Amino acid sequence: MKFASIITGSGAYIPNEICKNDAFKSSTFYDATGAPITADASVVIDKFRSITGINERRYAPAHINASDMAAAAGWQALTDSSIDPETLDQIVVAHNFGDVTHGTVQSQNVPALANNVKHILGISRPECIAYDVLVGCPGWLHTVIQSHAWFTAGMARKVLLIGTETLSRVIDASDRDSMIFSDGAGAIVLEYKPATNGAAGILGCSAQSHSTEEADYINMGRSYKQNGSDTLFIKMKGRKVYEYALKHVPLAMKECLDKSGVHISEVHKILIHQANEKMDEEIVKRLYNLYAATPPADIMPMSIQWLGNSSVATIPTLYHLIRSNKIAGHAISDGDIILFASVGAGMNINAVCYRA
Structure with missing residues (x-):
């Protein structure tokens, strides 16, 4: 029987806190040499919007960390897939900075975010292994590629793959590039299932x-x-x-x-x-x-x-x-x-x- 790696559920955590471009109008930006950018902030913002397309971004509430967002997105994906969480073989979380407590810039990566997610979701099965992936922005897609390889090697059948980040907590407010970054989490359940006639x-x-x-x-x-x-x-x-x-x-x-x-x-x-x-x-x-x-x-x-x-x-x-x-x-x-x-x-x- 032929098997395929199929997405059976998805979820996301989108923070409610909206930061519009106008919020940066009182900012003083500096260049990489440490010199202040003399152009008016509104001019810098308009140029930024014309290049990036960004009008607003989302920031996580102070009491919410990357692990919390990951667990919320993951639970949505699990619910959408209708699988029993205790049947998961892996929980894999892609990120870059771990949990960063609001008001600090220190990355917390011990325990791994995936272990935090497993704990928050209350999954007890020891055979469900939890680990993190750090590959920059391509990290979540890397978890998809990696899980597909695990499947074809016969070492897993059901995985929860999450990408989560609170970039708002590791940005330099004096750097105009800080306006690009935001917070959020997304997740899928990927399963190795018998291939259908449509070859999904x-x-x-x-x-x-x-x-x-x-x-x-x-x-x-x-x-x-x-x-x-x-x-x-x-x-x-x-x-x-x-x-x-x-x-x-x-x-x-x-x-x-x-x-x-x-x-x-x-x-x-x-x-x-x-x-x-x-x-x-x-x-x-x-x-x-x-x-x-x-x-x-x-x-x-x-x-x-x-x-x-x-x-x-x-x-x-x-x-x-x-x-x-x-x-x-x-x-x-x-x-x-x-x-x-x-x-x-x-x-x-x-x-x-x-x-x-």
């Missing part, structure tokens, strides 16, 4: 790491407002990241489709990491250029405009929103082919081709 499931994957000169394109550094503190915040070389993504991500996406035996004309939706609207649009355009084709207007749903960039949480959250009919003009039907793709710190890239 994962069709192929690709992954790459470029870690020579690219390794520090996204890193940790001191505040741009040079105040003598040794505290480190998330930093990004925006132009380098942009150029890297446009050069490498379309090729990795095509490699994934080639491995899957799928032509670009067969793809119904592209769910790409919500990093930057302009960058994502150009990545998809360049992918289609590799086939001498033009992307359909409805090929790439977006959530960055109102959710911002929540790193590992963007793709599973977007997938759940579409499945829940909460992204206008977008739906996923049985048999549709979806191309997932992500890029981020490392620098790492991955892609997954999936038939719903």
Whole structure:
């Protein structure tokens, strides 16, 4: 009997606290040299919006940590899948900074967030192993690829895969890039089940790491407002990241489709990491250029405009929103082919081709 890796449930935690762009109008931004940016904050914000597409983002309430959001999204996915949580073989949580208590910037990774999630959900089965994955923004999609490998090796049948992050707690308020980042969590249940006639499931994957000169394109550094503190915040070389993504991500996406035996004309939706609207649009355009084709207007749903960039949480959250009919003009039907793709710190890239 042929088996396939199939998504049977999804969930998301979207914080209620909305931070609109206007909230930054009183900010004083600095550049990487420590010099204040002389342009009026409203001009900086307008330019930021025109490039990233972000109008607002979500921040987690002070009493909620990344583990809490992960557990909430995970419980939704479990409920949606209708499986008994005690039948899970693995809980895998992708993140970058662990639990960061509100008002601090210290990462807490012991115990692992996946163990915290297992505890919060009250899952007692020892054979359900819990562990974390740190691969930058592509971390959640990496858990999908990794779990597919576990399945085909005969070592698991049901897994809960979560991406969660509270980036609002590790940003430098004096850095204009801080406006990109947000908080949230997304999750799926992935099961290894007998393949149906429609051959639903994962069709192929690709992954790459470029870690020579690219390794520090996204890193940790001191505040741009040079105040003598040794505290480190998330930093990004925006132009380098942009150029890297446009050069490498379309090729990795095509490699994934080639491995899957799928032509670009067969793809119904592209769910790409919500990093930057302009960058994502150009990545998809360049992918289609590799086939001498033009992307359909409805090929790439977006959530960055109102959710911002929540790193590992963007793709599973977007997938759940579409499945829940909460992204206008977008739906996923049985048999549709979806191309997932992500890029981020490392620098790492991955892609997954999936038939719903």
